[in-house]
Amino acid sequence: MPLARTHSIALVGIQGHPVEIEADIENGLVALLLVGLPDTALREARDRIRAAIVNSKEAWPQRRITVGLSPASLPKRGSSFDIGIAVAILGAADVLPAASLADLLFIGELGLDGRLRPVRGVLPAVAAAAAAGFGTVVVPADNAPEAALVPGIRVLAADSLGSLLGWLRGGCPADGAAGAAVWQGGSLPPDGGGPGPAGAEVPGCDLAELVGQPTARRAAEICAAGGHHLLLLGPPGVGKTMLAERLPTVLPRLEAAAALEVTAIHSVAGTLPPGGPLLSRPPFCAPHHTATKAAIVGGGSGIIRPGAASLAHHGCLFLDEAPEFSRDVLDALRQPLESGEVVVARLGQTARFPARFTLLLAANPCPCARSAPAAVSSAAARSACTCRPAARRRYLARLSGPLLDRVDVKVEFLPVGRAELLSDRQFAEPSSVVAKRVELARQRAAFRLRGTRWRLNAEIPGSELRRSYAPAPGALAPLERAMDLGEISARGVDRVIRLSWTVADLANVARPTIAEVSYALGLWLGAAS
Amino acid sequence: MNAKDVLGKQGEQLAAEHLQRAGLRILDRNWRCAEGEIDIVAAERRALVVCEVKTRSGVRYGTPLEAITRQKRNRLRRLAVRWLVAHGVLFDEIRIDVIGVLRAESGDFTVEHVRGVG
Numbered sequence: 316m317p318l319a320r321t322h323s324i325a326l327v328g329i330q331g332h333p334v335e336i337e338a339d340i341e342n343g344l345v346a347l348l349l350v351g352l353p354d355t356a357l358r359e360a361r362d363r364i365r366a367a368i369v370n371s372k373e374a375w376p377q378r379r380i381t382v383g384l385s386p387a388s389l390p391k392r393g394s395s396f397d398i399g400i401a402v403a404i405l406g407a408a409d410v411l412p413a414a415s416l417a418d419l420l421f422i423g424e425l426g427l428d429g430r431l432r433p434v435r436g437v438l439p440a441v442a443a444a445a446a447a448g449f450g451t452v453v454v455p456a457d458n459a460p461e462a463a464l465v466p467g468i469r470v471l472a473a474d475s476l477g478s479l480l481g482w483l484r485g486g487c488p489a490d491g492a493a494g495a496a497v498w499q500g501g502s503l504p505p506d507g508g509g510p511g512p513a514g515a516e517v518p519g520c521d522l523a524e525l526v527g528q529p530t531a532r533r534a535a536e537i538c539a540a541g542g543h544h545l546l547l548l549g550p551p552g553v554g555k556t557m558l559a560e561r562l563p564t565v566l567p568r569l570e571a572a573a574a575l576e577v578t579a580i581h582s583v584a585g586t587l588p589p590g591g592p593l594l595s596r597p598p599f600c601a602p603h604h605t606a607t608k609a610a611i612v613g614g615g616s617g618i619i620r621p622g623a624a625s626l627a628h629h630g631c632l633f634l635d636e637a638p639e640f641s642r643d644v645l646d647a648l649r650q651p652l653e654s655g656e657v658v659v660a661r662l663g664q665t666a667r668f669p670a671r672f673t674l675l676l677a678a679n680p681c682p683c684a685r686s687a688p689a690a691v692s693s694a695a696a697r698s699a700c701t702c703r704p705a706a707r708r709r710y711l712a713r714l715s716g717p718l719l720d721r722v723d724v725k726v727e728f729l730p731v732g733r734a735e736l737l738s739d740r741q742f743a744e745p746s747s748v749v750a751k752r753v754e755l756a757r758q759r760a761a762f763r764l765r766g767t768r769w770r771l772n773a774e775i776p777g778s779e780l781r782r783s784y785a786p787a788p789g790a791l792a793p794l795e796r797a798m799d800l801g802e803i804s805a806r807g808v809d810r811v812i813r814l815s816w817t818v819a820d821l822a823n824v825a826r827p828t829i830a831e832v833s834y835a836l837g838l839w840l841g842a843a844s
Numbered sequence: 845m846n847a848k849d850v851l852g853k854q855g856e857q858l859a860a861e862h863l864q865r866a867g868l869r870i871l872d873r874n875w876r877c878a879e880g881e882i883d884i885v886a887a888e889r890r891a892l893v894v895c896e897v898k899t900r901s902g903v904r905y906g907t908p909l910e911a912i913t914r915q916k917r918n919r920l921r922r923l924a925v926r927w928l929v930a931h932g933v934l935f936d937e938i939r940i941d942v943i944g945v946l947r948a949e950s951g952d953f954t955v956e957h958v959r960g961v962g
Contacts, residue, residue: 342959342960342961343958343961344912344913344914344917344942344961345907345912377910377944377956377958
């Protein structure tokens with residue numbers, strides 16, 4: 316039979332589209348033609364596949380071979396079609412039974428020696444294959460644990476083209492063939508045993524180490540419980556970065572669906588740890604302040620890659636020295652902050668990446684970043700801030716108003732004395748204790764929000780908030796006063812109400828009262844610790 | 845004669861025998877003109893078949909069939925027209941065939957015939 320058909324998956328962002336690979340062998344000058352909008356890496360597949368087939372001790376058909384990838388209008392990128400094309404060619408050359416190939420889906424790159432090399436984005440690709448109704452996928456052995464995370468699919472992992480061909484020739488899908496193994500999708504135990512104990516154990520990192528900043532610890536707890544955004548303001552050395560890095564230690568583990576979503580994004584970005592691929596802990600992403608817009612929200616030429624905002628999906632995005640970030644980078648975050656996803660448009664395709672993260676901003680109060688100018692002694696005066704008021708104002712103005720309007724909790728760190736450090740030591744709780752409270756508060760919120768698609772207080776849309784989740788009567792008085800004074804915007808009011816729900820959840824109060832709303836308003840306006 | 849020319853002659857002889865067995869009439873062999881040479885000119889029903897024979901003693905430098913490039917095929921097409929003009933005959937169709945002859949280590953030859961390469 317001069318025609319054979321296999322399947323693969325083309326990824327656009329983290330969205331997979333089934334692609335049909337057809338190989339046709341006819342009379343003509345010896346050539347391999349590849350049609351169907353391939354990019355450079357895919358065009359190079361011609362040379363890789365030929366070498367791989369010849370080095371797997373198979374004959375290269377001495378004819379004119381046409382390989383078509385359809386839908387032809389969908390741009391196809393990368394090297395993950397290699398195996399599918401090679402198998403289709405061998406099927407058309409009657410080396411393999413063509414009929415048995417048509418229902419299989421192949422993902423992976425070929426080495427010149429015939430080895431199957433791992434590729435990025437296997438998890439979303441296999442998930443798309445399962446959604447499209449494929450029962451069996453073939454992946455390189457190194458990608459097998461990742462592919463097997465998808466429930467209800469059979470994964471055949473092979474280490475070389477030779478062993479794969481042995482399996483395909485045999486016709487019977489058994490894991491007897493050397494170098495090939497069958498994995499049952501969804502059978503792997505998730506990393507560390509599921510969403511059991513709260514709080515990710517990051518070695519050498521505990522919230523209790525942040526002594527002398529009780530208000531900041533409390534703010535971190537509230538943000539963790541409700542998924543609220545946090546601005547940390549203060550001179551260097553008071554623990555801003557320390558606090559941000561310790562926030563993930565009080566977050567609960569990801570639920571299964573969220574973990575798969577996070578793992579899919581990291582799979583496309585190529586940042587998965589080898590071995591245990593499922594990310595069950597909330598990710599923490601801290602891009603440097605020289606990062607470009609594409610690095611933060613996603614993009615790049617050719618393959619569209621997720622940015623830091625998406626890599627922090629269901630976790631924390633920490634921008635240290637936030638005013639040093641370029642302004643358009645910061646403002647590009649406004650879309651994901653509002654909608655929870657990033658839409659990147661490139662030539663001929665649009666990629667959507669989920670990006671629902673907890674934003675952590677850290678900033679010095681001024682460019683010189685010395686302590687506040689409230690100096691009394693002459694020694695303190697020498698180390699006090701020398702910036703002019705205009706410079707201080709300009710520095711923080713780099714964080715645009717619309718961005719700060721979306722930050723729920725603003726904490727100002729004040730330098731701590733020795734006495735405060737010592738006395739606070741006995742009050743500082745370890746992460747595990749705080750994480751328990753956070754988990755309880757999250758459970759209360761999830762119970763209240765059952766039947767909706769939101770899980771956290773921060774995710775409730777404004778209209779729904781006013782309709783179904785209004786605080787106790789009279790509790791809004793402090794907000795009305797702040798609004799009259801022009802201290803808070805209408806969006807700010809919504810954010811304070813969400814925050815007050817989290818404060819109430821943490822205190823096990825059924826509905827926010829005037830106390831919770833006042834406390835939340837204080838956090839929104841900026842509390843000094 | 846060089847060893848490679850002996851091999852080439854052997855290959856052409858095998859190819860001609862192969863064509864005759866396949867039912868083609870051989871009209872001409874090693875026809876030359878200013879533009880080049882046609883190895884075998886044959887006829888199959890109402891089609892003129894211009895045949896290029898490539899003989900190799902191994903695949904270290906690629907298979908015989910791979911050695912036929914697009915340029916070579918285009919030249920064969922021009923040569924076919926020249927042959928028709930020179931002989932003043934008419935055919936319904938002109939076809940270019942390629943015959944790859946490979947000599948194995950053992951000395952056995954394999955002949956591969958590809959019809960209508962363009």
